Amino acid sequence: MSKIKFYFIFLIAAVVLISSCNKDDNNVPVTPPKPYAEQYPIDIATIESYLKANYITVVNNPGAVNDQDITIAALDADHPTSIWDQTVYPLKSRNVNLHGIVYKLYYLILREGTGESPCNVDGVFTAYRGEYLASETASGVTTITSKLFQEVKSPNTIFELYGTIRGWKEVFPQLKSGTSTPNADGTVSYNDFGAAVMFIPSGLGYYSKEQVGIPAYSPLVFNVKLYALKRLDQEINIINGVPVTDPDGVKSFQEDRDGDGYMWTKSELQDGVTTNPDDTDGDGTPDFLDFDDDGDNYATKGEIKDANGNYYLFENIPDCSGNTADPNRLKRYLDKDCIKMNQ
Ligand SMILES: [Ca+2]
Ligand SMILES: [Ca+2]
Ligand SMILES: [Ca+2]
Ligand SMILES: [Ca+2]
Numbered sequence: 001m002s003k004i005k006f007y008f009i010f011l012i013a014a015v016v017l018i019s020s021c022n023k024d025d026n027n028v029p030v031t032p033p034k035p036y037a038e039q040y041p042i043d044i045a046t047i048e049s050y051l052k053a054n055y056i057t058v059v060n061n062p063g064a065v066n067d068q069d070i071t072i073a074a075l076d077a078d079h080p081t082s083i084w085d086q087t088v089y090p091l092k093s094r095n096v097n098l099h100g101i102v103y104k105l106y107y108l109i110l111r112e113g114t115g116e117s118p119c120n121v122d123g124v125f126t127a128y129r130g131e132y133l134a135s136e137t138a139s140g141v142t143t144i145t146s147k148l149f150q151e152v153k154s155p156n157t158i159f160e161l162y163g164t165i166r167g168w169k170e171v172f173p174q175l176k177s178g179t180s181t182p183n184a185d186g187t188v189s190y191n192d193f194g195a196a197v198m199f200i201p202s203g204l205g206y207y208s209k210e211q212v213g214i215p216a217y218s219p220l221v222f223n224v225k226l227y228a229l230k231r232l233d234q235e236i237n238i239i240n241g242v243p244v245t246d247p248d249g250v251k252s253f254q255e256d257r258d259g260d261g262y263m264w265t266k267s268e269l270q271d272g273v274t275t276n277p278d279d280t281d282g283d284g285t286p287d288f289l290d291f292d293d294d295g296d297n298y299a300t301k302g303e304i305k306d307a308n309g310n311y312y313l314f315e316n317i318p319d320c321s322g323n324t325a326d327p328n329r330l331k332r333y334l335d336k337d338c339i340k341m342n343q
Helices: 003-022 036-053 166-174
Strands: 054-058 070-074 091-098 101-111 123-138 141-152 179-182 188-191 194-200 220-230 236-239 242-245
Touching: 036 054, 036 101, 036 123, 036 141, 036 194, 091 166, 101 166, 166 194, 166 220, 188 220
Parallel strands: none
Antiparallel strands: 054 070, 091 101, 101 194, 123 141, 123 220, 179 188, 194 220, 236 242
């Protein structure tokens, strides 16, 4: 099936899903979401106030479940230095140019980690604590409080970052995984993992979509610990009308052509970015989702096998001439002028 049809089917599926979500059985008109440009100034003021009115303490307890847990509380005489002003943990930010505005996404690195960094579509094995920020006004004084909605201390699932909120996709690649040691009682201890706190404007979170325990338009605070990561291979194909996972044999992190740790679909690209550096054939589907990366009508998975039909190791995939030595060679599955199948 051609890629055009593949895209078309997904478009239809997405539209049906969205319209069924908005369907109201009582025929009450659905309120359209607020303009992003109206909500963002509220969110960023809330987040910056919170950072300036509270201090943070971090548990340093290597190997234990509470290692890198945090407590955030209001400044007092004994704790006069805010998260904003402290220098123990670097307060960083990323600019995300989306929805016609430039979001500032603050995050605090508690510890970088010692292992590998996930790309922003990899799987992450993470313990996390999620809170949302709420403004409360009493006697004319507005305070920002954080409310817990979920805490996972001992994770048992791997999240595919590709399917998570934008805030997670932006920050996790800035961390590294840790080490794991099995214990005699069957549990596992994690050490030296990356840990961070993210302060996410609602436009990079769930925005107008209320979640269980999270009101619409809530800025989010996540404390995350990156225990481990899983490299994924994520192409999807349509077979007999059914979308099925159909990996091409090149792991997604190896399809990050510009090597910046981030890969975006067309709709996720930052405003003003028209050329996707990770979409080799420029057909609008980035390589990590494209089963024919160079658009020569031969599937990638057929172009990365040797004459015996066995997959090359990724680093050994030759260019069109058979060269495997030049590290800067154009591997043949990325060369649309090279049509060599299982040679
Ligand atoms: Ca792939
Ligand atoms: Ca990239
Ligand atoms: Ca493509
Ligand atoms: Ca191809």
